[in-house]
Amino acid sequence: MTASRPAVEIFANPRADRSAPRPGVLTHEARAEAQAAIRAWPGYAPTPLLDLPGLARRLGVAAVRWKDEGGRFGLGSFKALGGAYAVQRLVREHGGDVTFAAATDGNHGRSVAWGAKQAGARAVIYLHAGVSPGREAALRALGAEIVRVAGNYDDSVRQCARAAAERGWQVVSDTAWEGYREVPTAVMAGYSLIAAEAVAQMGAERPTHVLVQGGVGGVAAAICAELREAWGADAPRFVVVEPALAACLLESARRGGRTEIPIAEETVMAGLSCGDPSPLAWEILDTGADDFAAVDDAWVPPAMRLLADGESGDPRVVAGESGVAGLALLLAARERSETWAALGLDAGSRVLLIGTEGATDPEIYREIVGRGADEVAGTVAR
Structure with a gap:
């Protein structure tokens, strides 16, 4: 203290x-x-x-x-309950030929990566500077591609959203913003x-x-x-x-x-x-x-x-x-x-x-x- x-x-x-x-x-x-x-x-x-x-x-x-x-x-x-379920819904809507992107402190990204792996899809996970190497390794073990972001979790959320909008990826986030409510x-x-x-x-x-x-x-x-x-x-x-x-x-x-x-x-x-x-x-x-x-x-x-x-x-x-x-x-x-x-x-x-x-x-x-x-x-x- x-x-x-x-x-x-x-x-x-x-x-x-x-x-x-x-x-x-x-x-x-x-x-x-x-x-x-x-x-x-x-x-x-x-x-x-x-x-x-x-x-x-x-x-x-x-x-x-x-x-x-x-x-x-x-x-x-x-987190296994949320991200993977959202991925499952998106796969039904868009098919498996899609890239899923998420920002995470560790656990949410693991769920998204696991869900994407089940669907045979690609997952790109954004990690802020404070996420430990051990949590990054767990994500890589599930086949996720990792992007490190300078700053905190909220910075990683914003960078993930920008990259996904530019590249046509599906963001799977547990937080919402204007125009983005269905997935969260x-x-x-x-x-x-x-x-x-x-x-x-x-x-x-x-x-x-x-x-x-x-x-x-x-x-x-x-x-x-x-x-x-x-x-x-x-x-x-x-x-x-x-x-x-x-x-x-x-x-x-x-x-x-x-x-x-x-x-x-x-x-x-x-x-x-x-x-x-x-x-x-x-x-x-x-x-x-x-x-x-x-x-x-x-x-x-x-x-x-x-x-x-x-x-x-x-x-x-x-x-x-x-x-x-x-x-x-x-x-x-x-x-x-x-x-x-x-x-x-x-x-x-x-x-x-x-x-x-x-x-x-x-x-x-x-x-x-x-x-x-x-x-x-x-x-x-x-």
């Missing part, structure tokens, strides 16, 4: 409205179509929903459940399967709180929409969690409208290093999120190690830097009674955490946790 930045910040959304209609652009039909298509893919299986009673006791809450996306289609993260809507619709699975897995054991990563907002908006349809005004308290170094959604909520912020320093939560919220996601989160939270990077390593160790007999979980944002927030908030109370957490709380990624960069994971993912889980990746 730094002296100049608080360890954690909570902003209660003054525009939160549980009576507001949901889900905006993510209609029931769009989400149902995506979920049915993905369930039909070879190798599909719901990802585990893990009960972590030891962690719950440590935090002083009634229950902690972990939706573990680390094994999704062997790609290491929830499909990407977000794919993400909604996470929540649909979780609702079925939880049954009557409904959580009181759901903590979801921010980034450009796509996965948070998709999960918010699905949970609101399932449970309406009785849906759990919905908290969007971002790195303090890239809290564009929190700043948007504070200013009362979608706001782009500069990324002055890269966060260790590489997949969340985004300064420009998706307009489509903001249409949902503007009134759908109950709270926005920003947490300091210093809480990420303890969260990763705690999951890897398995608290008091809990199953050991392989979770990457971006995957532990929600737990990092809980650990930081537990140290400050006023922050804990601001989130409405108490001994009766039942918390659902979305573990969005496994060890998507094995070397970084080893450096932080002190041992490899195979040593933690007994396999190379969960």
